[in-house]
Every structure is written in structure tokens, then in C-alpha cells.
Amino acid sequence: xxxxxxxxxxxxxxxxxxxxxxxxxxxxxxxxxxxxxxxxxxxxxxxxxxxxxxxxxxxxxxxxxxxxxxxxxxxxxxxxxxxxxxxxxxxxxxxxxxxxxxxxxxxxxxxxxxxxxxxxxxxxxxxxxxxxxxxxxxxxxxxxxxxxxxxxxxxxxxxxxxxxxxxxxxxxxxxxxxxxxxxxxxxxxxxxxxxxxxxxxxxxxxxxxxxxxxxxxxxxxxxxxxxxxxxxxxxxxxxxxxxxxxxxxxxxxxxxxxxxxxxxxxxxxxxxxxxxxxxxxxxxxxxxxxxxxxxxxxxxxxxxxxxxxxxxxxxxxxxxxxxxxxxxxxxxxxxxxxxxxxxxxxxxxxxxxxxxxxxxxxxxxxxxxxxxxxxxxxxxxxxxxxxxxxxxxxxxxxxxxxxxxxxxxxxxx
Amino acid sequence: xxxxxxxxxxxxxxxxxxxxxxxxxxxxxxxxxxxxxxxxxxxxxxxxxxxxxxxxxxxxxxxxxxxxxxxxxxxxxxxxxxxxxxxxxxxxxxxxxxxxxxxxxxxxxxxxxxxxxxxxxxxxxxxxxxxxxxxxxxxxxxxxxxxxxxxxxxxxxxxxxxxxxxxxxxxxxxxxxxxxxxxxxxxxxxxxxxxxxxxxxxxxxxxxxxxxxxxxxxxxxxxxxxxxxxxxxxxxxxxxxxxxxxxxxxxxxxxxxxxxxxxxxxxxxxxxxxxxxxxxxxxxxxxxxxxxxxxxxxxxxxxxxxxxxxxxxxxxxxxxxxxxxxxxxxxxxxxxxxxxxxxxxxxxxxxxxxxxxxxxxxxxxxxxxxxxxxxxxxxxxxxxxxxxxxxxxxxxxxxxxxxxxxxxxxxxx
Numbered sequence: 033x034x035x036x037x038x039x040x041x042x043x044x045x046x047x048x049x050x051x052x053x054x055x056x057x058x059x060x061x062x063x064x065x066x067x068x069x070x071x072x073x074x075x076x077x078x079x080x081x082x083x084x085x086x087x088x089x090x091x092x093x094x095x096x097x098x099x100x101x102x103x104x105x106x107x108x109x110x111x112x113x114x115x116x117x118x119x120x121x122x123x124x125x126x127x128x129x130x131x132x133x134x135x136x137x138x139x140x141x142x143x144x145x146x147x148x149x150x151x152x153x154x155x156x157x158x159x160x161x162x163x164x165x166x167x168x169x170x171x172x173x174x175x176x177x178x179x180x181x182x183x184x185x186x187x188x189x190x191x192x193x194x195x196x197x198x199x200x201x202x203x204x205x206x207x208x209x210x211x212x213x214x215x216x217x218x219x220x221x222x223x224x225x226x227x228x229x230x231x232x233x234x235x236x237x238x239x240x241x242x243x244x245x246x247x248x249x250x251x252x253x254x255x256x257x258x259x260x261x262x263x264x265x266x267x268x269x270x271x272x273x274x275x276x277x278x279x280x281x282x283x284x285x286x287x288x289x290x291x292x293x294x295x296x297x298x299x300x301x302x303x304x305x306x307x308x309x310x311x312x313x314x315x316x317x318x319x320x321x322x323x324x325x326x327x328x329x330x331x332x333x334x335x336x337x338x339x340x341x342x343x344x345x346x347x348x349x350x351x352x353x354x355x356x357x358x359x360x361x362x363x364x365x366x367x368x369x370x371x372x373x374x375x376x377x378x379x380x381x382x383x384x385x386x387x388x389x390x391x392x393x394x395x396x397x398x399x400x401x402x403x404x405x406x407x408x409x410x411x412x413x414x415x416x417x418x419x420x421x422x423x424x425x426x427x428x429x430x431x432x433x434x435x436x437x438x439x440x441x442x443x444x445x
Numbered sequence: 446x447x448x449x450x451x452x453x454x455x456x457x458x459x460x461x462x463x464x465x466x467x468x469x470x471x472x473x474x475x476x477x478x479x480x481x482x483x484x485x486x487x488x489x490x491x492x493x494x495x496x497x498x499x500x501x502x503x504x505x506x507x508x509x510x511x512x513x514x515x516x517x518x519x520x521x522x523x524x525x526x527x528x529x530x531x532x533x534x535x536x537x538x539x540x541x542x543x544x545x546x547x548x549x550x551x552x553x554x555x556x557x558x559x560x561x562x563x564x565x566x567x568x569x570x571x572x573x574x575x576x577x578x579x580x581x582x583x584x585x586x587x588x589x590x591x592x593x594x595x596x597x598x599x600x601x602x603x604x605x606x607x608x609x610x611x612x613x614x615x616x617x618x619x620x621x622x623x624x625x626x627x628x629x630x631x632x633x634x635x636x637x638x639x640x641x642x643x644x645x646x647x648x649x650x651x652x653x654x655x656x657x658x659x660x661x662x663x664x665x666x667x668x669x670x671x672x673x674x675x676x677x678x679x680x681x682x683x684x685x686x687x688x689x690x691x692x693x694x695x696x697x698x699x700x701x702x703x704x705x706x707x708x709x710x711x712x713x714x715x716x717x718x719x720x721x722x723x724x725x726x727x728x729x730x731x732x733x734x735x736x737x738x739x740x741x742x743x744x745x746x747x748x749x750x751x752x753x754x755x756x757x758x759x760x761x762x763x764x765x766x767x768x769x770x771x772x773x774x775x776x777x778x779x780x781x782x783x784x785x786x787x788x789x790x791x792x793x794x795x796x797x798x799x800x801x802x803x804x805x806x807x808x809x810x811x812x813x814x815x816x817x818x819x820x821x822x823x824x825x826x827x828x829x830x831x832x833x834x835x836x837x838x839x840x841x842x843x844x845x846x847x848x849x850x851x852x853x854x855x856x857x858x
Contacts, residue, residue, distance in 0.1 A: 054507045088527070094467045095531055096538040103537070106530035106545050110523035114501070117519035118508055124516070125509040132519050137594070181550070 039071040040205040041163075045078070045173065045195035049212040050269035051115050052082035054122075060210075060269065061122035064168055068128065073163050075202065077173040077195040078119055080111025101146035105175070105185045109135070112172035112191070120170045130168040133158065135175035136183060140194065142176035148187035149176055151194075154201035171198065189250020196253045200260040207257065207264050209249060214268035215275030216241065216248055218440035219293045223428055226441035229275070230291060232282035234385050237291055240417045244381035245296030254278065289386035289393055290438040295431045296379040297424060299329060299346040301410065302359055306369030309341040313366065317343060320362055326355050330379070330412045330419060340368070344410060346421065349375055377409065378427025381419040382434055394418050400437045406430050452484040453618040454576075458491075458586065458608035462625040463682035464528050465495035467535075473623075473682065474535035477581055481541065486576045488615065490586040490608040491532055493524025514559035518588075518598045522548070525585035525604070533583045543581040546571065548588035549596060553607065555589035561600035562589055564607075567614035584611065602663020609666045613673040620670065620677050622662060627681035628688030629654065629661055631853035632706045636841055639854035642688070643704060645695035647798050650704055653830045657794035658709030667691065702799035702806055703851040708844045709792040710837060712742060712759040714823065715772055719753040719782030726779065727756060733775055734760075739768050743792070743825045743832060753781070757823060759834065762788055790822065791840025794832040795847055807831050813850045819843050 044064065051057045060076075067074050079085075088107050092099045099107075116132040123130035139155030162169050173191025178184045186193050192209060199207035216238065217227040233241075235258035242251045248266060257264050257278065267275025307313055314333060321328055331345045347355050352375060359371045387393045397418050401408055406429065410421035422430050435441065457477065464470045473489075480487050492498075501520050505512045512520075529545040536543035552568030575582050586604025591597045599606050605622060612620035629651065630640040646654075648671035655664045661679060670677050670691065680688025720726055727746060734741055744758045760768045765788060772784045800806045810831050814821060819842065823834035835843050848854065 054504060057508060091467060091527075091531060092534055095470060096534040098538075099534040100537055103530045103533050103545060106533075106547075107527060110526050113523050113526075114504075114520060117516045118504060120516045120519075121505055121509040121512040124513055125511075132516060134519075134596075183547075 037067070037070065037072055037206070041073045041202060042067060042075070042206050042208060043195050043199040043202065043204045044074060044076045044208045044210060045191055046076060046119075046210045046269060047191065047212065048079040048082050048085070050210050051078055051119065054118070057081075057115070057118050058122050058125075061119060061126060063269070065123065065126055065128050068168060075159060075163070075169045075171060075198055075204070076119065077171045077191055077198060078112060078115045079173050079191040080108075081115045081118075084111040084114065102182060105146050105183050108185055109172070109175040109183045112174050116170045116172040123168055123170075128168060129166060130170060131162050132170040132172070134172045135194065136177035138171055140176035140197070142178050142184045142186070144178045144180050144182065144184070146178075146182070146184055149178060149184035151176060151186070151197045152179070154197060156201050159198075159202065187252075189253055192250050192253035193256065196256045196262060196264070199262045200256065204262070207262050209264055209266045210269035211248060211266065212268065212270075213248060214271055214273060215266050216246070216278070216292070218291065218443055219431060219435050220246070220295065223295065224432060224435050227435065228441060228443050230443070231274075231276060233276055233278050233291065234282055235278060235280060236416055237383055237385055238278045240381070240383045240414070241292050241294060244383060244417060244419060245294040245298070245379065246292070249278075289384050289390045290382045290440065291384040291386070291443070292382075293431055293434050293438070293440065294381045294383070295427050296381070297427060298349050299377060299379055300349045300352045300373055300375035301344055301346050301377050301421065302352075302355060302371065302373045303342055303344040304359060304363055304368055304371055305342050306340040307343055307366060308368065309339055314343060316366075317362060318345075321355065321358060324354070324358055326351055326358070330410055330421065332410045332412070346377070346379065346410070376424040377421050378424045378430070379419055379421050380427060380430045380434065381417050382438065383417045385416050387417070388415050396437075397434065400433055401430060404429065404433050406433070450480070450483065450485055450619070454486045454615060455480060455488070455619050455621060456608050456612040456615065456617045457487060457489045457621045457623060458604055459489060459623045459682060460604065460625065461492040461495050461498070463623050464491055464532065467531070470494075470528070470531050470535050471538075474532060474539060476682070478536065478539055478541050481581060488572060488576070488582045488584060488611055488617070489532065490584045490604055490611060491525060491528045492586050492604040493521075494528045494531075497524040497527065515595060518559050518596050521598055522585070522588040522596050525587050529583045529585040536581055536583075541581060542579060543583060544575050545583040545585070547585045548607065549590035551584050551611075553589035553610070555591050555597045555599070557591040557593050557595065557597070559591075559595070559597055562591060562597035564589060564599070564610045565592070567610060569614050572611075572615065600665075602666055605663050605666035606669065609669045609675060609677065612675045613669065617675070620675050622677055622679045623682035624661060624679065625681070625683075626661060627684055627686060628679050629659070629691070629705070631704065631856055632844060632848050633659070633708065636708065637845060637848050640848065641854060641856050643856070644687075644689065646689055646691050646704065647695055648691060648693060649829055650796055650798055651691045653794070653796045653827070654705050654707060657796060657830060657832065658707040658711070658792070659705070702797050702803045703795045703853065704797040704799070704856070705795075706844055706848050706851070706853065707794045707796070708840055709794070710840060711762050712790060712792055713762045713765045713786055713788035714757055714759050714790050714834065715765075715768060715784065715786045716755055716757040717772060717776055717781055717784055718755050720756055720779060721781065722752055722754040729779075730756060730775060731758075734768065734771060737767070737771055739764055739771070743823055743834065745823045745825070759790070759792065759823070789837040790834050791837045791843070792832055792834050793840060793843045793847065794830050795851065796830045798829050800830070801828050809850075810847065813846055814843060817842065817846050819846070
């Protein structure tokens with residue numbers, strides 16, 4: 033479909049690996065120009081080149097490990113400014129008009145929450161003016177201008193968000209997300225060699241996949257695309273092959289029940305033992321963690337024995353030290369028992385909108401794991417996903433087994 | 446004097462070598478804080494770290510050797526944004542409040558002449574507000590915001606200019622220029638080991654020195670300082686020693702006649718032979734060169750023989766190819782003779798306001814050179830300077846001889 037696009041307005045986003053060096057920037061320039069030759073107008077959003085952001089972060093850490101978020105935004109926003117101007121130069125080199133803009137210049141207005149600002153609105157006048165002149169517009173992703181006239185950044189996956197938000201504001205016909213993988217796969221192809229690229233995927237499935245560990249796209253960008261019903265084409269920047277189109281209603285009548293499996297090895301499990309089993313205790317525990325900005329994922333409360341219960345939950349591994357300290361404080365105040373943890377876990381999740389109308393998917397999942405002698409430590413389910421925590425050493429095996437048994441290596445769409 | 450400054454408003458400028466790495470940035474932070482502990486308010490203007498600008502230029506050249514000036518400005522302005530945010534972080538680390546700004550954010554408004562924009566005005570509200578809050582304000586040098594809302598840069602020596610212009614706009618008590626040399630010397634200390642640091646220097650002398658090859662400060666910044674009578678303290682960033690104060694009226698009653706000698710090896714000489722010796726020809730030659738943005742320095746027209754004359758002039762060596770082509774075109778149209786050039790020349794200049802009221806300085810200069818068997822190829826003089834073009838291989842010898850004979854190694858102020 034997009035290969036034959038004509039006279040459309042297309043917003044494209046190129047990630048850091050797609051523009052990691054000058055040669056790749058030239059390639060991207062060529063790709064963009066191809067689109068405009070067919071009468072399309074293109075707005076390209078770029079991330080920082082390759083490791084630029086990491087290098088800037090390490091400079092800052094060397095100077096002040098607790099640098100203010102306002103100054104971090106000043107610093108990090110330069111990465112995208114550099115790549116956007118270089119891409120405009122590469123396009124000029126081929127004789128085509130182009131102009132680069134910072135987030136502030138194109139009027140991406142955000143709140144004042146530095147390092148994770150939310151986009152409030154986009155003033156599209158300047159972009160539209162340049163598009164009308166026939167120019168290719170390059171926008172530095174990941175950044176905006178706050179209502180206090182400060183430079184802000186949008187947090188992880190921020191450039192995806194810039195692209196989707198621009199697509200919404202400009203009423204673009206399509207938003208393409210170029211990345212270093214060729215689309216959305218049934219599982220991580222680096223682990224499952226037989227993983228298949230999906231042609232279509234629903235917004236909700238993509239949201240589940242992202243929040244269950246697939247790192248192709250960040251949830252916030254998918255949420256905005258879903259809200260404004262902007263189809264996203266996730267595709268590889270080093271290939272002409274089509275990738276995966278993420279959209280509201282996928283065109284197939286009969287969907288496979290399970291469409292993707294993820295493995296997340298970045299979580300740790302914490303258990304509060306012998307917590308008094310009375311109403312309000314769990315709420316208190318998780319309110320306290322939320323107030324400290326800790327994102328708890330799975331929560332399991334064991335059946336109480338006598339008058340106490342055990343509460344287990346998972347958190348990102350890098351927050352483990354902080355959460356353990358908080359939890360031990362809390363346990364002391366609640367008069368409960370030990371706080372134990374396990375950072376050698378893996379979370380395997382199966383995802384698919386088809387599950388909603390098919391019973392028995394969970395049972396099948398558990399019995400596949402049981403048959404393969406994989407012990408399940410925690411379980412949580414949603415309408416379109418089932419997640420199981422297992423020991424880390426059997427995580428990959430669980431992923432492979434489920435991928436095979438649910439026949440994802442033979443999936444068609 | 447500045448070592449004892451109290452309760453003053455000081456604008457400081459730190460060049461690229463002064464903040465070349467994180468360690469040096471921390472040192473600069475410490476130096477700035479010392480000033481504020483004595484009740485001073487400080488606005489610090491920074492260049493890009495070390496070789497950052499060169500690295501960005503080489504990225505751009507790799508992509509497009511003829512990158513548009515507008516995009517070059519987008520690209521290069523990031524260098525100063527990076528160093529300004531890092532410096533603010535380094536100050537925070539020591540528990541002192543600080544805030545960094547881009548040129549656009551502090552309202553340095555320029556014309557639209559990209560890569561060499563001129564400052565039109567500075568809106569100081571934002572800086573003043575932060576100074577009132579007790580914060581140290583860090584400003585990214587070299588850049589501004591054009592009247593067309595584009596990011597501009599100010600050309601060579603641009604950060605000096607940012608600092609001086611901010612000092613003017615803020616009505617600062619002093620403007621300090623920190624650099625990798627300890628002040629203004631009677632000659633380049635890398636060549637003349639006995640060169641002496643001058644304690645004071647007049648604006649006009651400094652302008653002559655800069656335009657005659659001394660690279661400590663760029664002329665545009667000195668011009669603005671002179672126009673608004675802002676004293677500049679040029680000093681080393683790795684020492685506590687005082688440097689050179691550039692000001693309107695230097696405090697000494699009897700000035701030494703000659704105060705500085707420069708050597709410029711970056712020029713080439715071009716001679717248009719057998720040009721018709723009639724009025725208006727020279728004007729036509731130099732108007733044409735000026736219209737092509739060529740900065741001609743010395744001009745000598747030989748005594749005419751028969752009805753033609755030879756016109757010689759010097760231009761920066763890097764413009765030689767361009768100027769030769771222009772000159773040969775011109776010679777053809779004028780019907781004059783050959784165009785010859787010499788790129789193995791050196792220009793030695795002696796500078797001092799004292800010359801104005803002392804006769805015989807030029808004669809003494811020529812006879813010193815003659816006594817040392819150094820042949821003079823071209824001569825030009827102004828009220829406070831005398832320049833001689835000699836063969837490149839005797840340039841350093843001429844510099845040393847003049848430095849010694851004019852007793853600059855024994856100068857007191």
C-alpha cells in the first residue's frame with residue numbers, strides 16, 4: 033500500500049539506528065525524496081544519531097549525577113537538533129528543498145514536566161507554510177517548548193510520540209515509523225528464528241505488546257494513534273519491504289487467537305510476607321509505591337492462611353533497590369513479616385485480540401508450560417493477554433514452546 | 446582590581462579551550478562561584494567545548510560540502526547549548542543556583558544573515574529576572590534568534606561578541622574574556638619567549654592588533670566594547686593572575702611608543718601588472734573584489750612607468766584561488782598585463798598609540814630591518830601601526846629583531 037502512495041501527506045519517523053552515521057543519513061534522505069517524487073508531502077521526525085543521547089547523558093553524569101531535569105532537557109534536545117539539520121543538508125545535496133526545525137520552532141507545546149513532558153498542542157502554521165512551498169520538513173523529535181518557554185523532552189519513545197502527534201495535528205494520511213527491525217513480529221526474532229512478521233496489528237494488541245516488553249514502539253505513541261485513529265506503519269529503514277500496519281480494525285475476518293508472545297527479563301519480584309489480611313492494606317501498599325513513582329506491574333495476593341496473607345508484585349529491576357527500601361519501611365509500619373525478592377525471573381506474555389472470544393486460551397497456555405515442566409510462579413490476565421512469571425533460566429524455553437504450540441511460526445497476517 | 450570586585454554585575458566569557466572537558470567545566474564552575482560569594486552577580490557566556498564545532502562542521506561537510514548557511518546555524522548552535530547546560534549542572538553540583546539559556550531564549554535578536562548575523566538588540570528581561578532570583582546565568586555564546594525566528598550564529602569570535610553585547614545591554618560593570626592565554630602580549634609568546642604581558646591596552650591598539658593577526662580577540666567584539674566604552678579584561682582561565690585590561694584611556698602618562706608586534710603568515714600577495722594608469726581603475730578593481738566579499742588588506746600602487754602601473758594587494762591565503770580567478774577576468778576586461786602572486790610572504794606589524802605623537806617610528810622600523818638585511822616588499826601605515834610585508838622565511842626573524850630593538854621585552858605596562 034504505502035509503496036504506491038501518491039499525493040498524500042506522510043509523517044515519517046526515523047529512529048537513532050536509522051540515522052546512526054552520515055552514510056545512513058544520506059540513505060534516509062534518498063528514501064524521503066522517493067516519496068516526494070510521487071507527489072507526496074513528507075514531514076520527517078528524527079531521533080538523535082546512534083549513541084548521541086547516551087554520550088550526552090554520560091557527560092552530564094560525570095559533571096553532576098543529579099543534574100536538574102530542566103538542564104538535562106537543554107542538553108539532550110541538542111541530539112535531535114543535530115540529526116535534523118544534517119538530514120536537511122543531505123536532502124539539499126540531492127537538489128531538493130528541505131528545512132529543519134526544533135520542537136520549539138514547530139510549536140510543539142508541552143506542559144512543564146521536564147524529561148517527561150506531555151504534548152498540549154501543536155501549532156502547525158510554520159510546517160504547513162513550508163510544505164506549501166514544496167519543502168520537505170524535518171523535525172527534531174523527542175522535544176517541545178513548555179508553556180514556561182523552556183525546552184522540554186518527552187521521555188522514552190519521545191520521537192515516536194512527536195511523529196504521531198504531528199500526524200494527528202497535520203491530519204496526515206499515514207504515519208510511518210522507521211526502525212531497525214522490519215515490523216512487528218510474533219516474537220523477538222533474535223530469540224525465535226521462526227518468528228513471523230505480522231502484516232496488521234490492532235492498536236490494543238500493540239499496546240499490550242509494548243507494555244509486555246516488546247520495545248519496538250512506546251505505549252504513549254500508540255495510545256495517541258489509537259485515540260485519533262491514525263494508522264501507523266512500523267517498518268525497517270534498511271529495506272523496501274513493507275512492515276506492520278497498526279490500525280483500529282485489522283482487515284482479516286478470522287484472526288488467529290494468539291498473535292504475539294513477549295519475554296521480559298527486566299523485572300524483579302518482591303513479596304511482602306505475613307501482611308494482615310484486612311481491607312485496605314493492599315491499597316495502602318500500592319498507593320505508597322505509586323506516590324514514589326514506582327510502576328508496579330503484576331500483583332498477586334495469595335490466599336490468606338490464618339489472619340495474614342502474602343502480597344507479591346513485580347517492578348522494573350532497576351527500581352528494585354528503591355522499592356525494597358520502601359517495602360521494608362512499610363512492612364515495619366504495618367507490623368508485617370519479611371520482605372523477600374527474586375530478581376532472576378522472566379515474564380512470558382501471550383497476546384491477541386482473538387482471545388476475547390475464545391475460551392480455553394489460558395488453560396492451553398498453562399498446560400503447554402506444564403507439559404514442558406516449566407513451573408509458573410505468578411499469573412495475571414487481561415482481556416487480550418496472559419502473562420506468566422517463570423524462573424529466568426526457563427524464560428526462553430517457555431517463549432519458544434508457546435510460540436511453537438500456538439503455531440505462530442505459521443501465522444498468515 | 447577584579448580580584449577584589451564586590452557587588453558588581455560581571456559578564457564573563459569562557460572560550461572552547463577553557464571548557465574543553467568535564468574537569469575544566471568543573472573548574473570554571475568553581476571560578477564563577479568564587480565571584481558570587483563576594484556578592485557579585487555573574488552572567489557567563491560559553492563557547493562550544495574544545496573541538497565540538499570542528500566535529501560538527503566535519504559531519505556537515507561529509508554530508509553536503511555546500512550545506513545551506515541556515516542549516517549550518519541549526520547544527521553549530523548546538524555546541525554552545527551543550528556546554529552551557531553542562532556548566533549550569535556543574536554549578537548546581539556545588540549547591541549554587543544556576544540556569545542556562547540559548548541565545549534565542551535570552552532574546553539576542555539578530556538580522557537574518559546566517560553564519561555571520563549581526564546583533565540588533567538584546568531583550569534582557571529574562572536574564573534580569575533570573576539574576577534577581579540570585580541565580581548564575583549561563584548563556585550559549587555565538588548565537589541568536591533572527592527577526593525571521595530562525596537560529597543564527599554570529600561568525601568567527603561570535604562568543605566574544607555575545608559577551609560584550611550582553612555586557613552593554615545589562616550595563617555590566619565589567620566584561621571578562623577568559624581564554625587559553627593569560628592576556629595580551631607584546632608579541633606571540635609562542636614565538637617570542639621574552640614577550641611581555643601588557644597590563645593595559647587601548648581599544649584602538651587592540652583593534653589594530655586583532656586586524657594585524659593577533660588572534661586573542663575578534664575585532665567585532667572590540668569594536669562594540671569601544672563604542673559603548675565597556676572595559677574588557679582578557680585573562681587566562683587556568684590562572685588567578687590578572688590579564689590585560691582593554692579600555693578607553695590607559696592610566697599611564699607616558700606610554701611606550703610601540704606596544705605590540707604581530708606576525709601574520711596567512712596572507713598572499715597578488716599583483717596586477719601593467720594596469721592603465723588613469724583615474725578610476727584602482728577603484729574599479731577593489732570595488733569588484735569587495736562585491737565578491739573579498740577582504741583586501743594592504744594595497745600598494747607602484748610609481749607608473751610609461752602609461753601603466755602595477756597594483757599589488759594582499760588577501761587571506763584561503764581566498765587566493767578565488768581572487769586570482771577574479772583578477773585574471775578583470776585583467777582581461779581592462780586589457781592589462783599578467784596577474785602574478787606570491788603566497789610565501791609574512792606581514793610584520795608594529796602597533797602603539799604612542800606612534801601618533803612620535804615621529805621617526807617608521808624610519809626606525811625600516812632601518813632596523815635594513816640593518817638585519819631583511820628586504821621589505823610592501824609597506825602600509827596608519828596612525829597607530831606600521832606593517833611591512835617580507836619574505837616568509839625571514840618573517841620570524843623580523844618579528845624577533847623588532848621586538849628586541851623596540852625594547853618590548855622590557856616594557857612596564
